[in-house]
Amino acid sequence: MLLLLSISIFLTSCKNNIKSVEKETYLMGTIVQLKVYGRNAEKAAEESLNRISDIESKMSINIETSEISKLNAKAGISGEKLSQDTYSVIKKAIEYSKLTEGALDATIEPIVKLWGIGSDTERVPSKSEIDEKLKLVGYNDIVLDDKNSMVKLRRTSQAIDLGAIAKGYTADEVRQILVKNKISSALINLGGNVYAMGNKLDGTKWNIGVQNPLSTRGEYLGTLSVTNKSIVTSGNYERYFIVDGKRYHHIFDPKTGYPSEKGIISATIVSDNSIDGDALSTSTYVMGLEKGLKLVESIKGVEAIFITVDKKIYVTTGLKDSFKLTDKEFTYEKGR
Ligand code: ADP
């Protein structure tokens, strides 16, 4: 961590009198990249990084003093008073739990910890261990107190993990900081959770690569051409381990306690707000193709690209002009 922090890259340059700042650092368990263009670029980027650290310190499950860690430690005993940031993200997660029939469930933490994917304790647990932890999963046990912005978990050993939604919230907060600093062109990338603000400096749209989920080298299978949009992908290639040729990844089905295997291997959501994209990319991944497409098509202003295990790509109608498939290995399923 320290090592990664110390290789943070700061680049500043000036072209046609427009300041351009690029920053790359490690925060929220991922690589954060900011490209900011405009007179206040340096200040805006600096403020953005501070804000990302601030949100991480409140919501990280890996920081003992975070609001989430404190809330989890008090599960079944008492509630924790939270900042507006954390409180609103928990509320949003519950909203999406309801909308997705529990495909997104922030109380998944006991399952996440049991599998330990990406940590040095990762392993395939036994069915009985999984069933035991699964009893603790259930967003209905999150008790909200709006007036005091307090949250309590009803039962002992229950715990919240905001990993599926916190980066989306953060991208939206960074965007607001940039707007406040009168920035009109920027690219925010929080480990694949992307927000493309305005256009590129030359006035053309941003081109965002959609990763080939089967490539081990992070190659793109296509590009999305966008202005003022959030693009968030949940994929089985982000964090996983392989045992006996089988891949176990980090997106869990809250109904089974196993990594979700509903045919989707990558779910990309294009939306105005990144918190919606983050919540929906994780939840549609868990819901599977049919339900995922139906859900996305029912929400105005939200579009999706789903890639299935049989190398087919399903793109919602609103993206037909902006998504370009470049990898011939995949087949384009039109008219969905
Ligand atoms: P990434 O972290 O790779 O951007 P996601 O946004 O899809 O991907 O979030 C995955 C993380 O969310 C997991 O690492 C875990 O902490 C948590 N998580 C996994 N499955 C679920 C789920 N069904 N509901 C809520 N959170 C989940």
Ligand code: MG
């Ligand atoms: Mg997500």
